[in-house]
Amino acid sequence: MTRDIQTTSTMRKVLIGSGVAAAIAGGVVVAAADLAFRFALDAGSRRTMRERLERLGVELPADEDCPQTPEDIADADWFDESRQPITTTSEDGLTLHGWLFDPDCAHPADHLYAVCCHGYTGEPAEMARYAHRYAAMGFTVLVPAMRAHELSEGRYIGMGWLERRDLMRWIAMITASDPEARILLHGNSMGGAAVMMAAGDPSLPRNVVAAIEDSGYCSAWEQFLGAARSAYHLPAWLATPFVACISLICRRRAGYGLRDASCLRQLRHTTIPMMFIHGGDDDFVSPTSLERNYEACSSIDRQRMLVPGAGHTRGAAVDPERYWRKVGNFVRRVFDLH
Incomplete structure (x- = not known):
């Protein structure tokens, strides 16, 4: 009986710990998605759009490549x-x-x-x-x-x-x-x-x-998914929910989703x-x-x-x-x- 109680207590702690870890991970994804949205789609950001892209690690075509x-x-x-x-x-x-x-x-x-x-x-x-x-x-x-x-x-x-x-x-x-x-x-x-x-x-x-x-x-969905993997170096399993979060933020603030x-x-x-x-x-x-x-x-x-x-x-x-x-x-x- 005591062993069952201990096992139950251990499982409860594991579940609680997993839930807390998932919540923290989810919060990090949301925060990162919000940052990506502001950098990529919010012209009200302090930085210029080109600076925001460069900060995301996206290389834009350089004028010197074509004199x-x-x-x-x-x-x-x-x-x-x-x-x-x-x-x-x-x-x-x-x-x-x-x-x-x-x-x-x-x-x-x-x-x-x-x-x-x-x-x-x-x-x-x-x-x-x-x-x-x-x-x-x-x-x-x-x-x-x-x-x-x-x-x-x-x-x-x-x-x-x-x-x-x-x-x-x-x-x-x-x-x-x-x-x-x-x-x-x-x-x-x-x-x-x-x-x-x-x-x-x-x-x-x-x-x-x-x-x-x-x-x-x-x-736009595919463009952001590609950027998530190349600029943020996210694995495929994490890139999709990350971009989905950006899309939700975009729909709430800009009135459209990336899949639109x-x-x-x-x-x-x-x-x-x-x-x-x-x-x-x-x-x-x-x-x-x-x-x-x-x-x-x-x-x-x-x-x-x-x-x-x-x-x-x-x-x-x-x-x-x-x-x-x-x-x-x-x-x-x-x-x-x-």
């Missing part, structure tokens, strides 16, 4: 000299800023518009080379600043999910001023994700004729012509995303291009001739340009 060419300098100068400020309001009341550019050619076609979306931690100026190319093809070009980036208001980054609705507001502004508008969407990285998610949105206006995404990921931001799911509803581009040496968003996004796309008119040797969003810099030949052929065909 500026005379054409890059000309694109940047054109961007600074030609831009016209423009604003709209998001569905949740934020003032969104952007830059508008007139066509940069002698005989622009009527009703052509291109919207170029920058990536995570970026700014509109990084889209100068793309904006200039489309302007030279006769497009009026809009380069918005994503929410919580550059001049646009907002505290939380939407990983393309919230930004897809912001993109709809920009599109609505264009069509309100020109009901005959024919619109091209082009996005890099998170901008590419926003474009893919918008392309599969049931409310996408018919004015949007085609979309191009460069270096976009498959989903899925390009794969949205692309299953896409009908417009799509072009998918990725660098073969991208170590920020896996090149496998190219094939997976391409296969998920339900459009019968879709193309893909892998740029060997190119890092994240570096396809146009590493192999500009092939890049713009492919993109130019796609755009001219879809928009019937000569």
Whole structure:
């Protein structure tokens, strides 16, 4: 009888000890997830977004990896000299800023518009080379600043999910001023994700004729899961609950969960012509995303291009001739340009 009581007491202590240890471990995971959320998605953090990424151990593409060419300098100068400020309001009341550019050619076609979306931690100026190319093809070009980036208001980054609705507001502004508008969407990285998610949105206006995404990921969930394993060095069994905790915090504070931001799911509803581009040496968003996004796309008119040797969003810099030949052929065909 005494031995049974001792055994029961020992088991109770073990269970209590295990419960306390689990609670402590759970508290550590929650605290770490909160820190990761604030670093990665809360623009109200004291550090800049680039500093937050570097603190997480994420290596961003370095400008010195692709030295500026005379054409890059000309694109940047054109961007600074030609831009016209423009604003709209998001569905949740934020003032969104952007830059508008007139066509940069002698005989622009009527009703052509291109919207170029920058990536995570970026700014509109990084889209100068793309904006200039489309302007030279006769497009009026809009380069918005994503929410919580550059001049646009907002505290939380939407990983393309919230930004897809912001993109709809920009599109609505264009069509309100020109009901005959024919619109091209082009996005890099998170901008590419926003474009893919918008392309599969049931409310996408018919004015949007085609979309191009460069270096976009498959989903925010997968991006964070990969970062948890590479930046935090978490084992697989711990990475999933860690990211799930980040997702819960994100839903409570920013209004969406990481699984919501899925390009794969949205692309299953896409009908417009799509072009998918990725660098073969991208170590920020896996090149496998190219094939997976391409296969998920339900459009019968879709193309893909892998740029060997190119890092994240570096396809146009590493192999500009092939890049713009492919993109130019796609755009001219879809928009019937000569």
